Amino acid sequence: MLWSKDFIPTIKETPQEAESLSHQLMLRAGLVRMLIAGVYSYLPLGLKVLNNIQRIIREELNSCEACELLLSALQPQELWIKSGRDKALGDVMLKFVDRKGRNICLGPTHEEVITDLVKNHIASYKQLPLILYQIQTKFRDEIRPRFGLIRACEFIMKDAYSFDAEESGLDKNYKAMSNAYKRIFKRCGLNILTTEADPGVMGGNVSHEFMSPAQDGEDLVLLCPKCKSAKPLKETSDQSCPKCNVTLEKINTIEVGHIFKLGTKYSLVLGANFIDAKGQQKPIIMGCYGIGVSRLVSAIIAQNHDKDGIVWPKEISPYQVVILPLDTTDRKIMGKAVEVYKELEQGGMKVLFDDRDERAGVKFKDADLLGISLQIIIGRESLKKNTLELKIRRNQKKLIKTKTVILEEIKRYVFG
Amino acid sequence: MLWSKDFIPTIKETPQEAESLSHQLMLRAGLVRMLIAGVYSYLPLGLKVLNNIQRIIREELNSCEACELLLSALQPQELWIKSGRDKALGDVMLKFVDRKGRNICLGPTHEEVITDLVKNHIASYKQLPLILYQIQTKFRDEIRPRFGLIRACEFIMKDAYSFDAEESGLDKNYKAMSNAYKRIFKRCGLNILTTEADPGVMGGNVSHEFMSPAQDGEDLVLLCPKCKSAKPLKETSDQSCPKCNVTLEKINTIEVGHIFKLGTKYSLVLGANFIDAKGQQKPIIMGCYGIGVSRLVSAIIAQNHDKDGIVWPKEISPYQVVILPLDTTDRKIMGKAVEVYKELEQGGMKVLFDDRDERAGVKFKDADLLGISLQIIIGRESLKKNTLELKIRRNQKKLIKTKTVILEEIKRYVFG
Secondary structure, three states: OEOOOOOOOOOOOOOOOOOOHHHHHHHHOOOEEEEEOOEEEEOHHHHHHHHHHHHHHHHHHHOOOOEEOEOOOEEEHHHHHHHOHHHHHHHHOEEEEOOOOOEEEEOOOOHHHHHHHHHOOOOEHHHOOEEEEEEEEEEOOOOOOEOOOOEOOEEEEEEEEEEEOOHHHHHHHHHHHHHHHHHHHHHOOOOOEEEEOOOHHHOOOEEEEEEEEOOOOOEEEEEOOOOOOEEEOOOOOOOEOOOOOOEOEEEEEEEEEEEEEEEOHHHHHHOOEEEOOOOOEEEOEEEEEEEEHHHHHHHHHHHOEEOOEEOOOOOOOOOOEEEEEOOOOOHHHHHHHHHHHHHHHHOOOOEEEOOOOOOHHHHHHHHHHHOOOEEEEEOHHHHHOOOEEEEEOOOOOEEEEOHHHHHHHHHHHHHO | OEHHHOOOOOOOOOOOOOOOHHHHHHHHOOOEEEEEOOEEEEOHHHHHHHHHHHHHHHHHHHOOOOEEOEOOOEEEHHHHHHHOHHHHHHHHOEEEEOOOOOEEEEOOOOHHHHHHHHHOOOOEHHHOOEEEEEEEEEEOOOOOOEOOOOEOOEEEEEEEEEEEOOHHHHHHHHHHHHHHHHHHHHHOOOOOEEEEOOOHHHOOOEEEEEEEEOOOOOEEEEEOOOOOOEEEOOOOOOOEOOOOOOEOEEEEEEEEEEEEEEEOHHHHHHOOEEEOOOOOEEEOEEEEEEEEHHHHHHHHHHHOEEOOEEOOOOOOOOOOEEEEEOOOOOHHHHHHHHHHHHHHHHOOOOEEEOOOOOOHHHHHHHHHHHOOOEEEEEOHHHHHOOOEEEEEOOOOOEEEEOHHHHHHHHHHHHHO
């Protein structure tokens, strides 16, 4: 893509309205813009990052034989009254009455809707187990939206639901999902702390949270520096590790995933039953599994940046390579740049071509801010020597070699 | 994918609640389910169809150098008051006040939001032209939702916006978009009538509609049987072609696309200006281009079905091949079926494996209903002769040949 045809409005100065570092970098690199507090537009670069996260999630969940579907944002309040969660959610749920007089809410989550869907189509134990998931936009009436995508009124979630005939089936799916989460977060370039958590309004009796350490994270986790076990900070928390007998460290984190053994909470109240092998009617045993997709963008930046800007993990980088011709009025430079651009794109790589008529310094600063994994710098010096300059964003290493060697190096990095 | 792990609830009987044929087939083939009137859940097969449509749209728009972004569903009513469209849209817009006292609406379209975004980032003619688009969920408070996905309260749209410095630039982008639309609809397996239309509430003075003929379509178009020119039916419509002097035919259609030369309507009221080459401030010249993405599913089915069910166009088919082992208790049949399944998947094809313990008749009927392009039927007879049976859904042709020949034939069909 040519930079001039793209829409990447970078900002030099630190935006004062952004409290957290990840939010500042997101604005500066032109990933998002705020429409109103808690509501964001994803600009092309931000959307590419979101899509990369979503691709990883889909690959890992599909490998667990989970099926993707897409539920609606509009939900009848009636279902929430049935489950008793209309009161539990309270004012956080956005509600209104439509022209037909229907009481509608904007889904903050989908346990009720999916249980209602499945109960009409699952009759026998032969149809179980089943795992369904969606990547979809959710809504919360946040009284105090903060930190950009972290506490927003409109955000993207991946929510998965497992349906089993036996407790042992739920245990197996819960374990499989937990492992898939670990693989997902690793591919997203995140170190994660897993804690046993309070199921809260979701229900059930077992739940785990996936917490991503971040300087500005709102959630405090206690970590044992020795055995690395972690637990959420509560008022009653003991400040030492019961196993290692050392003082626990307080770590700021962002919650990026939460999984729950729901049991029969929703299937009982909504009547989602099946007939077992002996002909008896039983409630379906459920689990639910959430990932904060848009929030992950913040968490990834919080763990992957330096003083110059974002440093995207390999699989998340919105483009894999950015090409910087240092003088767009120089025909030879532009000729070489276009040649390299075409070869990389034909090789199946996503390449951004900085064709802007800007000073070299501006291009270097913007390329570092954007955080694209690899930079190819083409100037008069390198042309004279018939070489190209490759800069690896993460470690700032530079390699000056012939085009053939540089392109081989890039292929190894991207596909290796 | 194994059918037993998927979620494809087919229905034998014609659902009485569905008025149109496309809606009936969508329910019967397990593509969608209604949550409340006008609000649908896309089941796995329906989502796959949606994804295929979206992939085609993205490929064709990206080839026009359009950039994808993603705007929010929540919008401040304030922007609509500025443009004067709050009154024009009226009760169709879903509105509410949030906890912070903000007047919010759920976006039925995004001209205001995108103009507001662009005005903060485009300052000079050097940054133009620019084309931005999104594929996103929109909301309308339909007083009478009908025909499944055709007139719904929550639906998916592709909306694109062009920004130009000159009228000639708008003309060029409008033409490019119109051509992209023709390619998109063709790849979706649709015959389309293009009509000059009334811009209506969108504004501007030139607009064209892309109408998809459909037995149950609500919009009537007058078509000249000789020169094939088309125009929307109005009360004042002349019932003969002015060029050919023959009586026009009334055709039922579904509106699947609409493009508008907006001119400066939105840039003037929202103050989206740029500085031209002479240093003068001018309003940006805009165009907008919509496609009803979820509605396309209905339009495609309306033009691509027979008495047995859906007949998906090649690029839309949710899977490319369905494998039907006729007896799942027969080890030899299942062995051969799994062998073929693995080879096709390794060849990069999307394959559904009907591993259900059902009678051959049920499998045949369901496969025809689902409309997947190719069926491989594996029974005792064909195994004896060391052959496979390939059925092409569209023309019902059958080919009984060795595995090698059949797999070559499938490759040719899918990738050829």
